[in-house]
Amino acid sequence: MKIRTALLATACAFALSACGGDDASPTADPAATPSTAPAETSPAQTPPATTDAAPGDMAPADTAPADSADAAPQDATASAGGACEVEIEGNDAMQFNTKSITIPSSCDDFTITLVHTGTMPVAAMGHNVVITESGDMQGVNADGMAAGLEQGYVKPDDDRVIAKTELIGGGETSSVTFSTSNLEAGGDYKFFCSFPGHAALMNGSVIVE
Ligand SMILES: [Cu+2]
Incomplete structure (x- = not known):
């Protein structure tokens, strides 16, 4: 001293x-x-x-999670009400904080922002958001795994991929804005994380209405 x-x-x-x-x-x-x-x-x-x-x-x-738990559905509702963007969180427990994304057909473009709320590095707990038709999810996921970490676990120029964020690690954020012209209202779409082994838990529905 x-x-x-x-x-x-x-x-x-x-x-x-x-x-x-x-x-x-x-x-x-x-x-x-x-x-x-x-x-x-x-x-x-x-x-x-x-x-x-x-x-x-x-x-x-204690109150914060309660608030944010309340906020999540509100965000979903807001999105359903016409917002042309949504924020999704991924964590170190291999989870997204939502099971569905609603894209209003009134949006010409839609923006997805992925926030990795964890701390683990991208090579150990990387997350992305990939959107495909539901029937393409497994194939895109398998080809992404084969493409490897350097490609963000998404095969380059994969026509089945409607949109994808970057693969990010804890504390990072990635946004993607894409045209909704390739999406059909009422179509069957999924979003998922293509990091090996994650899609089984980290997936949800993309609702176009
Ligand atoms: Cu992941």
Whole structure:
């Protein structure tokens, strides 16, 4: 503590003297004193602050999922109401946060934004969103696996792919905007993640209405 403070003070004094000339010395002392005081109080405050924060976080955290759980259907409803975009979350547990996407036929273009809310790297828990006709899902998925990680687990120039995001890892986001002209209202479409082994859990319906 004392050594760090001394070093800090020296560093401050040095920095200030380098910048400030005569004003440096008077400024450096007051600067060092307050910086020491908070440094000593903050460790003391940290344990109670953390302890307070933990239960404090728990309460909001409990309500937050409830809110977001409420929000998800609302988003779906909003999408059904005409929004030409949707946000989908993928996590480290190999899950999307929705089982269906609704694309209004009134949209010329539709945008899907994938947010990977996890922390795992793309090579271990990569996610994308691929849209195909339902009957093409298995074939596209198998060919994607064969194409490999470098191709984002989607075969290049695959005509069966109606839209796809990039393959992303934890903390990343990828958006794709595509024309709805190739989609038929009432058609049978799926969205899924083509990372090997993920599509079984990470898939859902694309409803065009
Ligand atoms: Cu995935």
